[in-house]
Amino acid sequence: MRIGEVARRSGVSVRALRYYEEQGLLTPDRGPGGQREYAEGAVDRVRVFQQLYAAGLSSSRIAELIPCIDTDTTTAHQRAMLAAERARVRERIDQLTATLARLDDLIEAADNRRA
Amino acid sequence: MRIGEVARRSGVSVRALRYYEEQGLLTPDRGPGGQREYAEGAVDRVRVFQQLYAAGLSSSRIAELIPCIDTDTTTAHQRAMLAAERARVRERIDQLTATLARLDDLIEAADNRRA
DNA sequence: CTTGAACCTGACGTCAGCGGTAGGTTTTAG
C-alpha cells in the first residue's frame, strides 16, 4: 500500500504520514523506486496515533509506547509509562469535567439574565 | 495589587499576565509610575482563564466570553458560543474517555505479557 | 540617597504538528 492510500484510509494527510516517519512512529519499506510501501496494519496504527495525539501525548511519548503495542515483551519502564500516561489522561478528564461544570454555571447564569 | 503578586497568587508567570492583557483578557489600572494595578478579583479571573485555556479555548474565544462572566446582560451570540464551547468540551471528554479505555487495554495486555 | 528588587516596553526565540511550495522522479492509464 502506498502513502496516498494510507492517508485516505486513515484520514490523515500525506504530509502527516511522512512526519510520523520522521518521528520514528512508522518505518515503511521502500519499493524499488524509493517509494514508501506500507503494511496492512499501518492504517490501524495511524488511527491509534491520532487517538494518542488527541489525548495530548507527544510524538516521543508515542514512540516510546510503540513496543507496548507490537512486541511480545514489555519492560518495567514501559509499563510505568503507560500507567503514568493513563493517570495524565484521567486527570485531564477530571479537569475538563470541572470546566464543563463551570461552563454550565455560566450558561445557567446567562439564561437567567436573559429572562 | 501589582503584577508580581497576581502572578504568585494565581500561579502563572508575569509574562503570561502581560500576554493576557495584550489579548484583551485583563485591563488593569495603571499607577502613577505606569505600573499595572490589579483589582482583587484578578486572581480568580486568571484561574478561570487557565481553566478555559486548559479546555482548549483560544484567547479570542475567552475574550468573547468575558461579558458573560462579568456583565449583567448576554447576547444571543454569546449564549450560542457558550453552548458551542460546552459541546466541544463534552466531545473532548468523550474522546479522552475512549482513549483511556484504549490505554487500559494496552496496560492489561502489557501486564499479561509480563506474567 | 543609593541600591537592588520589581516593574516597564519592545522584540525575537521556541516548540509541535503539521501545511505548502519547489523542483525533480516514478508509476499508471491510455
Added chain:
DNA sequence: CTAAAACCTACCGCTGACGTCAGGTTCAAG
C-alpha cells in the same frame, strides 16, 4: 510512448501561548 497522477526530498512558514533577553524606569528599604 506520453501525459498526468502520485510520489520523492528538502526546506520554509504558520499558529498560539508564552520564554527570554535587552535596555531603561520605578519602588521600597536602609
